[in-house]
Amino acid sequence: MPAIQLRLGAFSAALAVLAVTSSGALAQKKYDTGATDTEIKIGNIMPYSGPASAYGVIGKTEEAYFKKINAEGGINGRKINFVSYDDAYSPPKTVEQARKLVESDEVLLVFNPLGTPPNTAIQKYLNSKKVPQLFVATGATKWNDPKDFPWTMGWQPNYQSESRIYAKYILKEKPNAKIAILYQNDDYGKDYVKGLKDGLGAKAATMIVAEESYETSQPTIDSNIVKLKSTNADIFFNVTTPKFAAQAIKKMAEIEWKPLHFLNNVSASIGAVMKPAGFEASQGIISSAYLKDTSDPQWKNDAGMKAFDEFLAKYFPEGNRIDGAVMYGYTVAQGLVHVLKASGDNLTRENVMKQAANIKGLELGSMLPGIKVNTSPTDFAPISQLQLMRFKGDKWDLFGEVISGDVGG
CATH class of the missing domain: 3.40.50.2300 (Response regulator)
Incomplete structure (x- = not known):
């Protein structure tokens, strides 16, 4: 019996050592290139x-x-x-x-x-x-x-989710509208256009009357805006980066083209787009948000x-x-x-x-x-919800509910 107890004692001690070393291994720091203790x-x-x-x-x-x-x-x-x-x-x-x-x-x-x-x-x-x-x-x-x-x-x-949210709104509020689109001629611009078309479904073919693309190397998009005005569209979908978004808003005011204007979220900055374009010219533009607007008193x-x-x-x-x-x-x-x-x-x-x-x-x-x-x-899409907003005075006003624009949803 004592021999068995001795063996059991040794076995228990071995287990205890194993437990300590295992937890030590688990607690060990693991690094790849670019990370250290400090x-x-x-x-x-x-x-x-x-x-x-x-x-x-x-x-x-x-x-x-x-x-x-x-x-x-x-x-x-x-x-x-x-x-x-x-x-x-x-x-x-x-x-x-x-x-x-x-x-x-x-x-x-x-x-x-x-x-x-x-x-x-x-x-x-x-x-x-x-x-x-x-x-x-x-x-x-x-x-x-x-x-x-x-x-x-x-x-x-993602851009397609955002466009689908605009499409939902258009189908509900202006189902017979004529839509003109200006988009950046790359994957970014095309993604937005695809989302809008998918969101409009079978009606996309009749509702979209013009698709005009521009290159980032262009100094200005004034001529694109003049061309789109000639289509007599009553909705304008503006898929641009900030510099061109401000140009579009300015030019539209200058030539007195006043369609219902949807501006993509990535160019909805008051400081970088709306203010340089002029608050007066920016009234009534619709966009979407997932971040709080710093200029909103609420x-x-x-x-x-x-x-x-x-x-x-x-x-x-x-x-x-x-x-x-x-x-x-x-x-x-x-x-x-x-x-x-x-x-x-x-x-x-x-x-x-x-x-x-x-x-x-x-x-x-x-x-x-x-x-x-x-x-x-x-699912590698961290944020998929947005709320619509309209530009009024010198700030964005949120309206409606938070909408999920999951692609496929």
């Missing part, structure tokens, strides 16, 4: 120059937000090292900068690179390298393709808006408060911080993507009430 290196690509430079402020806002996070102790004790490069919204340049970030700077992930053509140019490269292309700053529908591109994930509501005492204002005052005083791109950068940076915190001490690229694909009901203070961030391993 740092998380994040790559980013923005159009600080070129035709889409109005969006460059997104990168500046993110940089300021990560400064705030670092000042408050970082993420699980690690400081964010944010490396951001200019690609001038030129896909060949984007490729060059992505390679530099991955191969020279050795970042853990590429966060929120901007634009549909630029992201398209680097998608295959980043997926082949298994580097997260996380929360891309474009609403193209194709970023939600976890089967073929498991390392790429979108952020904002959020004056809102906790989320107060936090945003405190961030601007302390870390980004030069930021234009009424530029929607600033609020966008602030919000998506919070999304990344959520994912990195959830990753804990397992800062591998695989685990970062795993955490990004398992966000459940995340509410961020800058988003409209009722709108939440949700992802799953089969």
